Amino acid sequence: MGSLPPWPVVEELLLKLVLPAFGTSAALFLLVCFVTRSVALRTMGGAAALAAGLAAGNYGHELLTWWPLDAEAFPQGSADASAVPWWQVARGYAALLPATVLALCGGAAAAVLSPRTHGSMGLAIRLLTALGCALWLSEVFPPWSLPVTIAVVFVAVSLSWEAVLQVKRIGTGRIALPVIAVIWGGTAATVLVFAHSAKFSDLAALLTAALFGVCLIAMIWNHSSGVFFAAPSVFFPALMLGGAVNTFSEVPPLAFGLVAFAPCLLWLVHLPRIRRWPLRFQAVAAIIAVTIPCVAALVLTMRAESLYFEAE
Amino acid sequence: MKSFLLLLAASSLPVSALRAADEHKLSGDNTTIKFTGTKKDGKHEGSFKKLDGTLSVDPADMTKSKLEVTIDIASMTTDDAKLTNHLKGPDFFDAKAHPKAKFVSKSIRADKDAKDKYTVTGELTMHGKTHPVTFPATTATADGTTTVSGEVAINRNDWGISYGKGKVDDAVKLNLEVKLKAKAK
Numbered sequence: 001m002g003s004l005p006p007w008p009v010v011e012e013l014l015l016k017l018v019l020p021a022f023g024t025s026a027a028l029f030l031l032v033c034f035v036t037r038s039v040a041l042r043t044m045g046g047a048a049a050l051a052a053g054l055a056a057g058n059y060g061h062e063l064l065t066w067w068p069l070d071a072e073a074f075p076q077g078s079a080d081a082s083a084v085p086w087w088q089v090a091r092g093y094a095a096l097l098p099a100t101v102l103a104l105c106g107g108a109a110a111a112v113l114s115p116r117t118h119g120s121m122g123l124a125i126r127l128l129t130a131l132g133c134a135l136w137l138s139e140v141f142p143p144w145s146l147p148v149t150i151a152v153v154f155v156a157v158s159l160s161w162e163a164v165l166q167v168k169r170i171g172t173g174r175i176a177l178p179v180i181a182v183i184w185g186g187t188a189a190t191v192l193v194f195a196h197s198a199k200f201s202d203l204a205a206l207l208t209a210a211l212f213g214v215c216l217i218a219m220i221w222n223h224s225s226g227v228f229f230a231a232p233s234v235f236f237p238a239l240m241l242g243g244a245v246n247t248f249s250e251v252p253p254l255a256f257g258l259v260a261f262a263p264c265l266l267w268l269v270h271l272p273r274i275r276r277w278p279l280r281f282q283a284v285a286a287i288i289a290v291t292i293p294c295v296a297a298l299v300l301t302m303r304a305e306s307l308y309f310e311a312e
Numbered sequence: 313m314k315s316f317l318l319l320l321a322a323s324s325l326p327v328s329a330l331r332a333a334d335e336h337k338l339s340g341d342n343t344t345i346k347f348t349g350t351k352k353d354g355k356h357e358g359s360f361k362k363l364d365g366t367l368s369v370d371p372a373d374m375t376k377s378k379l380e381v382t383i384d385i386a387s388m389t390t391d392d393a394k395l396t397n398h399l400k401g402p403d404f405f406d407a408k409a410h411p412k413a414k415f416v417s418k419s420i421r422a423d424k425d426a427k428d429k430y431t432v433t434g435e436l437t438m439h440g441k442t443h444p445v446t447f448p449a450t451t452a453t454a455d456g457t458t459t460v461s462g463e464v465a466i467n468r469n470d471w472g473i474s475y476g477k478g479k480v481d482d483a484v485k486l487n488l489e490v491k492l493k494a495k496a497k
Contacts, residue, residue, distance in 0.1 A: 062474070071410070071440035092409070093402070196398040199475055246408045248397035308394035 005193075005307070016060035017202055018209040025053025025213030033221045040112045043227050046214045047104040050228055053210030054097060063203055068094040092139035093242030096203065099133045100235045106132075107161075107230025123162075130157040130234070137238035141245050141253075153237055156260050161233035163266035167286050168226030176283040177225045178215035180263070180290045181208060181232065187294035188236050188259050194305045195247040195256075200239060207235050236260060250304040258297035265289040336492055338365040338381055345383065348485040358390035358399070365415075367492075379417040379434070386411060403475040405439060413438040415445070428452065432462070439471045449488075460490040 032045030058064060068090035089095060106129025114122030134154035141149045167176060185208025193201035211232055218225035237260040244256040268274065269286045277285065346359045365381030385407040390396045400407040414437045423429035433446045447464035465483045468474065 094409075195401075196394060197401045197403055198398075199401075199403045242402075246402050246406065248400045248407070306394075308398060 013202065013205060017057045017206055020060055021053040021057030021206050021209035022213040023053075024056035025049045025210040026217050027213075028052050029214045029217040030221075033217060033223065039223075042221075042223055043111050044108045046218065046223070046225075046228055047108040047230075050210050050214045050231055051101050051104055053213050054100065054206060057206040057209060058097065061202055061206070063199055063206065064094060064097050066097050068098075091136060093137070093200075093239060093246065095136055096235060096238060096242075099136050099238065100207070100231050102136075103129055103133055103230040103234035104228070105129075107227050111224075111227040126161055126230075127158060129230070130154055130161060133157060133234045133238070137234070137241070139241065139245050141241060149241070153241060156237035156264070157233050159267075160237065160261070160263040161230060163263050164229040164233065165226050167266050167269060168224055174219055174222070174225070176286045177229065178212060178219055179287050180266075181211045181215055181229075183287070183290055183294055184208075184232060184236060184259070184262055185211065187262070187297055188240060191251060191255055191259055191297055191301045192239070192243050192247070194301045194307060195243055195249040195251045196305075196308055197243060197247045200243050200247065203239055204236070207232060233263070236262075251301050252304055255297040255300040255304075258293040258300070262290050262293040262297075265293060334369050336367045336369070338367055338490065339363065340387075342491050343381075344487075344489045346487040348487070350481045350483070350485075351479060356390055356392065356395055358388055358396070360384065360387050361389060362387035367490075377417070377420050379415070379420075379432075381415045383413040383415075384411065385413055404473050410439050418444075423448075436466075436471075439473050441471045443470045456493060458492045460488070460492070462488045 026049075028049035029042075029046045032042055032049060036042060036045070055066075058066075067086070069084045069086075070088045070090045089098070106125055110122035110125040110129075113125065131154055134150050134157055138146065138150040138153045140146050144152070164177065164180075167180075185204050189201045189204035189208065192204055211228060214228050215225040217223075218228070240256040240260040244253050266286055266289050268289050269282055274282060274285050340361050340363055343363060344359060345363065346357060348355055348357050360383050362384035363381055365379065368378045370376040385405050386400060388396060388400055388405070388407075390399065399405055402409075415434055416437075417432060417434040419433045421431045421433075423431065428451045430449045430451075431446060432449050433444065435442050436445045445464065445466065447462050449460060449462035451458055451460050453459070463485065465485050467482050468484050469477075469482050
């Protein structure tokens with residue numbers, strides 16, 4: 001029962017989810033970079049390219065709907081969506097896609113406005129966006145109450161988002177951030193597939209592929225990729241919370257939490273001693289900082305559970 | 313699934329074995345609901361251990377009989393513990409978000425050509441969606457116990473349970489068996 005994923009499963013994931021997400025986001029952002037030299041337009045274009053990558057990968061796999069309506073709003077379990085007003089949208093992991101787009105919009109707006117307001121407006125927009133996403137995506141995680149869960153998600157989102165932006169600001173982000181994206185997303189996908197949810201694992205792979213697409217082009221074009229981390233800063237904490245709440249497995253909640261908070265260790269890179277290192281070493285330190293909680297999460301997960309693919 | 317199995321049971325109750333307007337409480341003790349999922353190279357079987365509901369039988373007019381059954385999705389068991397966890401998770405039943413499945417009968421019709429055979433129609437709510445279900449049911453009485461049994465295949469996609477399309481078959485077979493003791497007059 002502890003078998004590895006069979007090749008047809010991996011092949012389908014690559015062809016129908018990873019490649020469309022990566023290819024679409026990379027190609028669109030490349031086009032944007034060719035078309036305009038404006039940093040603001042490239043920032044907004046990159047955010048849109050990432051969202052398009054999510055749409056392309058999700059289209060092939062139909063993991064989530066883009067505007068999920070609240071199931072409880074349907075009269076007597078009716079499937080008639082026209083009976084439910086558009087604003088009665090679902091909460092929790094079902095709303096991951098629209099909430100991620102909201103985060104990208106907030107991140108892009110903050111990035112565009114920040115230089116004109118010495119960063120204060122940008123910080124305010126990011127905090128408001130993080131709060132809105134935490135309110136939208138949080139679901140009750142016993143024994144915590146909903147307000148406590150919302151507060152924890154807000155802290156995870158805000159700390160991760162700001163930590164990534166700090167890494168970008170000190171100049172280590174160009175190479176470190178794409179690597180961090182793969183480590184963070186890869187760990188999330190692994191923990192979730194061990195928790196017996198291929199759907200959640202595929203969602204982690206979807207965002208990782210789309211994010212890596214824009215990060216790769218940003219690295220080649222010497223454009224900041226920090227703004228695009230608005231997406232994983234919201235997506236991964238909420239996805240891991242959804243995994244902890246909705247899956248049935250022996251994977252301990254701590255493993256989900258370690259992945260959700262993984263980028264928070266990036267703040268260690270700002271220790272004065274590390275700040276004196278050459279930039280390339282600081283970049284390595286940033287990658288190691290994220291890797292540590294990810295490895296801990298993987299160890300906890302693999303000690304508690306084994307993979308199950310026979311049923312598929 | 314459970315609910316429609318229960319419905320099946322209700323529909324097949326022989327009038328003679330039950331008093332007028334008898335109301336029977338259904339539970340995991342007297343009702344078994346099993347399901348069978350198939351794929352290209354095999355199959356898995358499972359069942360639900362917890363359910364509750366009522367079966368009201370009107371012997372004078374079977375079409376007025378009524379069945380309501382609510383199934384606890386988290387009580388699912390299968391032939392493999394890890395498969396059970398996978399089925400209860402977001403890929404399939406999403407038991408945390410949709411903890412209950414419910415079947416409510418709408419009509420029960422006696423078969424004109426065969427004794428103790430009925431056609432049960434009702435609505436099955438599962439995974440947040442409601443769809444009509446119709447299935448044949450039969451009854452048999454022995455030693456004071458009426459056994460109702462039935463079988464139906466549903467398309468899991470109708471209830472939005474579409475994960476693994478192409479690898480796991482869309483049709484899921486459901487089996488119901490209800491054992492009811494006739495009440496003494």
